[in-house]
Amino acid sequence: MIRKPHVLIGALVGALLTAxxxxxxxxxxxxxxxxxLPSDFFNPVRDLTPGGLITTVIDSVKxxxxxxxxxxxxxxxxxxxxxxxxxxxxxxxxxxxxxxxALFNRxxxxxxxxxxxxxxxxxGVVMALVSLQFGISSTVDPRIIGGLWIVxxxxxxxxxxxxxxxxxxAPMTAATATTSSVQxxxxxxxxxxxxxxxxxxxxxxxxxxxxxxxxxxxxxxxVALDGGAAQSSASxxxxxxxxxxxxxxxxxxxxxxPEITPVAEHYRIDISLVPPSIDEATWxxxxxxxxxxxxxTLAEFTLDEIKAYDPTSAYITMSCISNDxxxxxxxxxxxxxxxxxxxxxDVPLPDNATHLKLIGADGFDETVALDVIRSDERVxxxxxxxxxxxxxxxxxxxxxxxxxxxxxxxxKWIIRIEVLAADEDGxxxxxxxxxxxxxxxxxxxxxxxxxxxxxxxxxxxxxIGGMAWAGARGISKVEVRVDExxxxxxxxxxxxxxxxxxxxxxDWPFAEGDHRFEVRCIEADGTPQIESxxxxxxxxxxxxxxVRETIG
Ligand SMILES: Nc1nc2c(c(=O)[nH]1)N[C@H]1C(S)=C(S)[C@@H](COP(=O)(O)O)O[C@H]1N2
Ligand SMILES: [Mo]
Numbered sequence: 001m002i003r004k005p006h007v008l009i010g011a012l013v014g015a016l017l018t019a020x021x022x023x024x025x026x027x028x029x030x031x032x033x034x035x036x037l038p039s040d041f042f043n044p045v046r047d048l049t050p051g052g053l054i055t056t057v058i059d060s061v062k063x064x065x066x067x068x069x070x071x072x073x074x075x076x077x078x079x080x081x082x083x084x085x086x087x088x089x090x091x092x093x094x095x096x097x098x099x100x101x102a103l104f105n106r107x108x109x110x111x112x113x114x115x116x117x118x119x120x121x122x123x124g125v126v127m128a129l130v131s132l133q134f135g136i137s138s139t140v141d142p143r144i145i146g147g148l149w150i151v152x153x154x155x156x157x158x159x160x161x162x163x164x165x166x167x168x169x170a171p172m173t174a175a176t177a178t179t180s181s182v183q184x185x186x187x188x189x190x191x192x193x194x195x196x197x198x199x200x201x202x203x204x205x206x207x208x209x210x211x212x213x214x215x216x217x218x219x220x221x222x223v224a225l226d227g228g229a230a231q232s233s234a235s236x237x238x239x240x241x242x243x244x245x246x247x248x249x250x251x252x253x254x255x256x257x258p259e260i261t262p263v264a265e266h267y268r269i270d271i272s273l274v275p276p277s278i279d280e281a282t283w284x285x286x287x288x289x290x291x292x293x294x295x296x297t298l299a300e301f302t303l304d305e306i307k308a309y310d311p312t313s314a315y316i317t318m319s320c321i322s323n324d325x326x327x328x329x330x331x332x333x334x335x336x337x338x339x340x341x342x343x344x345x346d347v348p349l350p351d352n353a354t355h356l357k358l359i360g361a362d363g364f365d366e367t368v369a370l371d372v373i374r375s376d377e378r379v380x381x382x383x384x385x386x387x388x389x390x391x392x393x394x395x396x397x398x399x400x401x402x403x404x405x406x407x408x409x410x411x412k413w414i415i416r417i418e419v420l421a422a423d424e425d426g427x428x429x430x431x432x433x434x435x436x437x438x439x440x441x442x443x444x445x446x447x448x449x450x451x452x453x454x455x456x457x458x459x460x461x462x463x464i465g466g467m468a469w470a471g472a473r474g475i476s477k478v479e480v481r482v483d484e485x486x487x488x489x490x491x492x493x494x495x496x497x498x499x500x501x502x503x504x505x506x507d508w509p510f511a512e513g514d515h516r517f518e519v520r521c522i523e524a525d526g527t528p529q530i531e532s533x534x535x536x537x538x539x540x541x542x543x544x545x546x547v548r549e550t551i552g
Contacts, residue, residue, distance in 0.1 A: 004105045005168040005187075007098040010161070012191065013168075014097015016198040017160045018090055021153055023205025028149060029274065030212040033139030035146040037127055039273030040135030042085035043363070052431045058084065059322075072328055074267045081273055096123065100161040104169070112162045120158015124151035136362050137274035164194060240334050240387040243315060245494040252493065253465025253505045255447025259496065260315065261331035263386045268393050269320045269329060269407060271427070275393040276361035276413045283397055285381075287347045289419040290357075298419060299347040303383065303397050309338040312380060315496040317469055321406035321428070321437055322536045326444045326545045330469070332500050335401055337382030340373045355420040358400060361413040366426030368402060368409070378403050378472070378499070381414070403499050404471035406437040406540060434539040439471035441529040442541075443478055443504075443521035448549045454507065461507035462551065464490075464517060469501035474524030478504040481518050490519075512552030518544050 028034035046054040058080050065076040100119060104112050128147035131138070138146040167190055243260065252259065286300040313336040323329035355367045373379045380401040383390060390396040395412025402410055408428040429435050446466040454461050468475045475495070479487040490506035504519075521529045533543035 002169045005101055005165060007101045007105070009168060009187075009191070010101025010104075010165070011094045011098040013161060013164045013194070014094045014100070015090070016191075016194050017097065017157050017164070018093025019198050020201035020205060021093070021157050022086060022089060023202045023209065024153060025150075026209035027205055027212065029137060030209040033277070034149050035131045035135050035138035035140075036274050037131055037135075037150060038082075038085035038089050039137050040131040041127065042081070042088060042273065043136075043271065044130065044134045045088065047363075054084070055431065072267075073322075073324075074269055074329060077269070078273065085273060097161060100158070101165060104162070104165045109166070109169075112166055113159070116158045116160070116162025116165070117155060118158070120155045120161070121151065123158065124154025127151075127154060134363070136272055136276040139277040141279075164190075237389075238311070238313075238336060238384060238387045241313075243496040245496055248494045250491050250493045250503075250505060252503050253447050253463035253507075254449045254452045256465040256503060256505070257446050257467065259332065259493075259500075259503055261333055263333055263388075263391065263394075266331040266333055266385075266394065267320065267329045269322065270362065270393075270412060271364055272362040277392055278361055278397055278413060278415070280397055283415070285398065285414065285417065287349075287356075287417045287419055289350060289353070291350055291353065291419060291421050298349065301343070306338055306343070306381065306398070307383065309342055311336050312339050312377075313337075313384075314378070314380075314498075315500050316401060316403075317500045318401075318407050318410070319439060319442075319469070319540075321408050321433060321540045323442075323541065324536060325442065325541045325543050327541075330442075330501075332496075333385050334387065335380060335382045336384035336387065337380040337398075337401070339377045340379045340381050340400070341377050343381060344370075344373060349419060350421075352421050353419045355423050357418040357420055357424055358411040358414050359416040359418065360395075360411040361415045364411055364413075364427045366409050366411050366429075367420065367424045368400070369423070372402065376403060404438055404473065406434075406439055408433060409437050432538055437540070439469070440540045440542055441468070441470035441473070441475075441521055441523050441527070442545075443468035443519045443529060444545050445480075445517055445519050445547050448508075448517055448547060450549060450551055453510075456507070459509050462510040463505060463507050465503065465505040466519060466545075467501040467503055468492075468519075468521035468529075470521065470523045470529075472499045473527075474498065475502045475521050476524045476526065477522040478502070478506075479520050479522075480506040480508070482508060482515050484516070484518075487520070510551055514548065514550045516546055516548050518546040520544055 022038065025037050029036040058077060061080045062073065062077045065071070065080065066073060070076060100116065103115055103119070107115060128150040131150060132143055132147050140146050168187055280303055284300050284302055285306065287298045289296040289298050313334060315332060316335045317330065317332040320329035353370060355369050357365055357367045359365045382399050382401050383397055385391070385394060390399060398414045399412040400410050400414065409426065425435065444466045445464060447464065449463045452463055454463065464480060468478045475492065478490040478492060480490050481487045488506060490504040493503040495502045520531065530542035531544050535541060
């Protein structure tokens, strides 16, 4: 005679077995590039939820993290996604545990083991298929090894349920038969032991995984403001010229952001937890016509062939459409690639082609009109940042730059370009964001340098500074006002290029007390920055940036 464990105990066992399973998967990813199932699984699930529900949840949690001042927006967003992806599998694991126990409860002892192992195997196969189909996290070649790893882990996990059940449902022995309370104590003891083992394995596993974290090769920026001569470079890289405004006499106010963002600090936003890893040796860029019944490859380029074209380079500021006023999702670095217009000359496009659809290895996509490419030589297929191959998380081996548009229009990790006879909505447009996504003019106060008071004649001045940016449209004027007095014109540093932000500075003859500072900018053609407040969705944030500071 046995006492059957309740399905809720099954749920508990599910949790205790799934936690170390996830830790093992994490170690596998960090140590060997095996698939990170939580993200492989999370991406398609997120895409299946209606109306960007999950994205909204991520955004809300992210806002909370930021309101609590817990760090950068891009990192916060990735951490929230990471937690949700892990949490999703963990919850599924709990449900699976309950189901396992329900199944065991209905069957006889000899079949438990078989049920557990086969159940685990089945779940593992489904998970492996999802990972192979949608996953981009694995770097192991051939990919089937990653699939097998998942199947093996889940099979052991399924067996674990049968083993735990068997242990919990142990028939009453001479020692335990006397009272059911003895059996309860035994059960409790087993669960406590299992819990302790699970916790230890999980913590040690997660810690080990974090230790093993295969550091991405981050390249220190080779250019500083006082950068002197261009740096010499390792093979395959190019020299980054010092910024053109090196001699500009206007020095940024102390505390102003660096005019060039070190690549290691460049913001990162994309839909993948683990960025796709692409093998340069096998990567090609095919142009595929979707304009007849059958797909037709019109041209195909290797990376070397793309690099063989005359390179074009520019310092470029890029911003995410999700950047709040004065947010940190905006950065500037030195981009190098081939002019897309030039490359297109060597693609035999059908006459009625109008758009190209750029597809990323992560499943992201956006379209760009051929007119845009043909009318602006600056549209670039970029392969270097800061003179070095793009980092994995920034789109290796190839991404596009389209002046004047938010990052959401500019796919990274391009693996395929489809030639279309009509426009299509891209990944974020389908999710309700602005179709055009032209950047909005913005200006930001980085610093009110209260500790760097300067004396000019008999005046004491506090340097105030920051940046202003209007995509490729240029900035003609920046104005600052204090406590809603008159707007005062700030001085501008020459921008490094026609697409970078402009560093401004205003030396304020200060008065002690509590003050409010505001900034606004005017585009090159005289268009003023939009002053009315709007959030980031759907077209990018607008509104005036203000800061408070107490002087004295
Ligand atoms: N393939 C792909 N490309 C992408 C994205 C993405 O999720 N997948 N995100 C876009 C968005 S929203 C932005 S803001 C920029 C950010 O580029 P970065 O991470 O290199 O700064 O990449 C764009 N290109
Ligand atoms: Mo973005």
